[in-house]
Structures are given as C-alpha cells and as structure tokens.
Amino acid sequence: MAEPRWLDDDEFRAWIGYRRMRLLLDAQVSQDLLRESGLSAPDYDVLSALTSSEGHRRRLTELADRMLWSKSRLSRHIGRMEQRGLVSREECESDARGSVVALTEHGLRTIQEAAPRHVESVRRHFVDLLTSEQIQALGGIAETVLARLAPGEELGR
Amino acid sequence: MAEPRWLDDDEFRAWIGYRRMRLLLDAQVSQDLLRESGLSAPDYDVLSALTSSEGHRRRLTELADRMLWSKSRLSRHIGRMEQRGLVSREECESDARGSVVALTEHGLRTIQEAAPRHVESVRRHFVDLLTSEQIQALGGIAETVLARLAPGEELGR
DNA sequence: CGGCAGTCGTTTACACGTCAACAACATGGT
DNA sequence: ACCATGTTGTTGACGTGTAAACGACTGCCG
Numbered sequence: 001m002a003e004p005r006w007l008d009d010d011e012f013r014a015w016i017g018y019r020r021m022r023l024l025l026d027a028q029v030s031q032d033l034l035r036e037s038g039l040s041a042p043d044y045d046v047l048s049a050l051t052s053s054e055g056h057r058r059r060l061t062e063l064a065d066r067m068l069w070s071k072s073r074l075s076r077h078i079g080r081m082e083q084r085g086l087v088s089r090e091e092c093e094s095d096a097r098g099s100v101v102a103l104t105e106h107g108l109r110t111i112q113e114a115a116p117r118h119v120e121s122v123r124r125h126f127v128d129l130l131t132s133e134q135i136q137a138l139g140g141i142a143e144t145v146l147a148r149l150a151p152g153e154e155l156g157r
Numbered sequence: 158m159a160e161p162r163w164l165d166d167d168e169f170r171a172w173i174g175y176r177r178m179r180l181l182l183d184a185q186v187s188q189d190l191l192r193e194s195g196l197s198a199p200d201y202d203v204l205s206a207l208t209s210s211e212g213h214r215r216r217l218t219e220l221a222d223r224m225l226w227s228k229s230r231l232s233r234h235i236g237r238m239e240q241r242g243l244v245s246r247e248e249c250e251s252d253a254r255g256s257v258v259a260l261t262e263h264g265l266r267t268i269q270e271a272a273p274r275h276v277e278s279v280r281r282h283f284v285d286l287l288t289s290e291q292i293q294a295l296g297g298i299a300e301t302v303l304a305r306l307a308p309g310e311e312l313g314r
Numbered sequence: 315c316g317g318c319a320g321t322c323g324t325t326t327a328c329a330c331g332t333c334a335a336c337a338a339c340a341t342g343g344t
Numbered sequence: 345a346c347c348a349t350g351t352t353g354t355t356g357a358c359g360t361g362t363a364a365a366c367g368a369c370t371g372c373c374g
Contacts, residue, residue, distance in 0.1 A: 004273035011284050014292045017299025022179050023225055024306040042360090060323065068180055073361060075324060080360090097322040097369045116161035127168050129301050135171045137294040142174025144286050149181040199330090217353065230331060232353060237330090254339045254352040 025125060032121040037114035042077060044118065047086065047111040050103045057102035059092065068150075086110060182282060189278040194271035199234060201275065204243065204268040207260045214259035216249060225307075243267060 007015060030041040039047070049067055050056055058066075064074040078101055081087045086107035092098030103111075127135065164172060187198040196204070206224055207213055215223075221231040235258055238244045243264035249255030260268075284292065 004276050005280065006276060007279070007284065010289065010292050010296060013296040014287075014299070015279055015284065017296050017303065020225075020307075021299040021302050022183070025302055026179070028306055061321085068177075070362070071323065072325085072363080076360075079324090092322095095322075095370075099323060119161050119163060122164070122172060123162065125306065126302060127164065127172065129305060130171075130298060132167065134294060134298050134301075135167050137291060138298055139167060139170040139174050141287060141291050141295055142171070142178040144291070145178050145182055145283060146174065148286060149185055149282065150177075218351085227332070228353065229333080229355085232355090233330075236354090249352095252340070252352075254337095256353060 028125050029118075029121050032125075033114065033118055036117045036121070037110070039110065039114055043081060043086070044111070044114060046074075046077060046081060047103065047107055047114075050087065050101065051108070051111055055102075056108065057090070057100050060099045060101055063101055081107075185282050186275075186278050189282075190271065190275055193274045193278070194267070196267065196271055200238060200243070201268070201271065203231075203234065203238060204260065204264055204271075207244065207258065208265070208268055212259075213265065214247070214257050217256045217258055220258055238264075 026041070033039055033041060033044055037044075045067060046063075049063060050058060053063075060074060060078070061071060063069075064071045067074070069077075078087060078089065082089060085104055088102050088104050090100040090102055092100050130138070183198070190196055190198060190201055194201075202224060203220075206220060207215060210220075217231060217235070218228060220226075221228045224231070226234075235244060235246065239246060242261055245259050245261050247257040247259055249257050287295070
C-alpha cells in the first residue's frame with residue numbers, strides 16, 4: 001500500500017478536537033436534559049420531531065426517515081415512551097399495516113417545559129462560547145460535509 | 158419561567174448541523190473502518206491509544222482516563238478484544254490489584270494496516286472537503302468548547 | 315380477479331453501555 | 345503494626361441499539 005497522506009497538525013487538531021468535543025459536549029447536554037427535564041436526548045429528539053409535524057402526529061416510517069433512525073429503533077423507543085405516556089400509537093386509516101405516532105397532552109407539556117432549559121444548556125456549553133464568526137463557520141462546515149453524506153437534505157427549521 | 162433566548166437562524170443552523178453531521182459522519186467513518194479493517198470505532202480508539210503508549214501497554218485506569226471511558230466499559234471492551242487476540246492482560250508489578258493492557262503482535266499489525274485506510278476515510282468524508290480556513294476554525298471551536306468541559310486537557314498528538 | 319414482489323412495523327437474538335455492588339488490595343494516620 | 349478509608353478492576357442486573365426474520369398488508373401486473 002502506498003504511503004497515505006497523513007493529517008498535518010491543523011487537520012489533526014480539527015479531527016481529534018471534533019471527536020473529543022462530540023464525546024464531552026453530547027454527554028454534558030444529555031446530562032443536563034435528563035436532570036432538568038427527565039428526558040434522554042433521544043426522547044427529546046422524538047418529541048421535537050413530533051411537535052414540528054402537522055397535527056402533532058406522523059407515520060412511523062416517515063418519522064424514522066426524518067430522524068435518520070432505523071424503524072426498529074424507533075419502534076422500540078416509541079414503545080418505551082408510550083409506557084411513560086409521552087406519545088401514543090394510533091392505527092393508520094389509509095394503510096392497515098401502518099402506525100401513527102402522536103404526541104399526547106403530557107408529551108406536549110413535557111417538551112414545552114424542557115425546551116427552554118435545553119436551549120439554555122446548549123447556549124451554556126456551546127453557542128454562547130463562540131463568536132458569531134465561529135457559529136457561521138460551523139454552519140458552513142456542517143453544510144459542506146452533509147452535502148456529500150446526505151444529498152438533498154435541508155437543514156431547515 | 159422567563160422567556161429564554163431562543164437560537165437565531167445562524168445559531169440554529171450551527172447546532173442542528175453539528176448534530177446531524179455527528180450522526181452521519183460518525184456512521185460513515187465507522188462503517189468504512191469496519192468494512193476495510195474489521196475494527197469498530199471503539200476498537201480503533203483502544204488500539205490507537207495503546208500504540209502511542211510507552212511499551213505499547215498501559216494500566217487499565219490510566220487508559221480509561223485518557224480515553225474518557227468508564228473503567229467498566231473499558232474492562233468489558235478489553236475482554237472482547239482479548240478474545241480476538243488484539244490485546245492481552247498482564248498483572249501489574251507495582252500494584253497487585255491492577256491490570257496492564259498490552260498490544261499483541263496481531264493487534265499491532267492490525268492497527269498499522271488499518272491506520273492508512275482510516276486516514277483516507279477521514280479525508281474523503283471530512284478533511285478534504287474543507288478549506289484550510291475551515292479546518293483551523295473547527296480546531297479553534299473545539300478548543301474553546303473543550304476548555305470549558307475538560308479544563309486542563311491538551312489536544313496533543 | 316389472483317398472485318406475488320415489496321413495504322410496514324414488530325419481534326427475536328444478540329452486542330454493547332451504564333450503574334451499583336463487590337472482593338482484593340493500597341495507603342495514611344495513630 | 346493496625347485499622348479506616350479509598351482505589352482497582354470485575355461482575356450482575358438492566359436499558360438500549362442492531363441485524364435478520366417475521367406476519368400482515370399493499371399495489372401492480374398478467
């Protein structure tokens with residue numbers, strides 16, 4: 001095998017820094033979320049995706065695709081969240097195989113209370129530490145990398 | 158609760174972009190690693206940390222601290238890697254409670270063959286897509302965020 | 315219509331991580 | 345030397361992710 005192009009110092013710093021940031025930042029934000037709102041990060045993602053869906057409900061496969069989760073994973077997770085009363089399963093009218101996942105009243109209140117604290121946590125450990133130039137740079141970096149990994153995806157609100 | 162400072166468009170783009178990049182980039186790089194070298198990302202991290210240790214061996218707790226892993230996780234993972242002949246456990250001379258984890262001949266060959274392919278994968282999906290300004294910016298971002306989460310850590314080679 | 319490839323969601327078996335408890339040992343003060 | 349306290353690495357119980365197989369159902373083509 002030909003000698004590869006090893007990473008130079010800047011590249012190494014960026015890659016290792018990214019990996020370490022990913023480890024610590026996600027752990028910290030998840031911990032805050034769990035302590036302050038009783039939600040795991042995946043819980044929050046599910047509730048968040050449902051909140052921004054029409055009628056606060058969505059087909060299981062649609063939801064899985066949107067979240068980039070496997071159907072299996074989502075099915076299991078929805079089962080657990082259903083036990084806790086955060087979401088509910090409904091039959092799909094147009095397809096007898098299908099399931100529709102819906103936000104419950106309790107789930108809605110939970111995400112509404114969790115969201116502001118979560119935003120504060122993200123600010124505390126991340127956004128507020130960076131300059132607006134850095135924020136823009138990171139947005140551009142993510143966009144570039146994702147354009148290759150997930151063509152045709154938008155980072156819309 | 159007072160109305161929180163919601164994220165503006167740039168901040169939202171950076172945060173969501175980061176989260177989605179983390180999801181897809183790590184999945185892609187891990188998949189390459191497993192297909193090309195038969196190693197999981199955690200496997201690679203362990204081998205990598207051992208390779209850059211004196212004598213290709215290290216106390217279990219030291220290794221766990223360095224990797225930011227729990228001792229439990231490392232102990233279990235070392236057990237599995239031992240089964241595959243990648244590492245071996247030795248008794249510690251200076252502390253009868255202790256274990257020393259050592260790279261085997263097979264483990265060394267494996268990481269040496271895996272490294273160039275892994276670097277190529279990181280380049281393909283990440284480093285080579287970015288300008289040197291973006292690489293430097295990301296290094297700075299990670300450094301800033303980590304300074305708060307892991308005070309007194311260095312991103313040394 | 316009838317049949318059949320394909321999709322939907324669930325489930326089974328397994329891999330892997332965490333937390334808490336544990337035995338074995340180290341360490342420091344008296 | 346002795347005991348209290350803390351550390352080390354492993355383990356059991358558990359929660360959660362994946363891959364593959366599955367039954368139920370759809371939709372299309374002959």
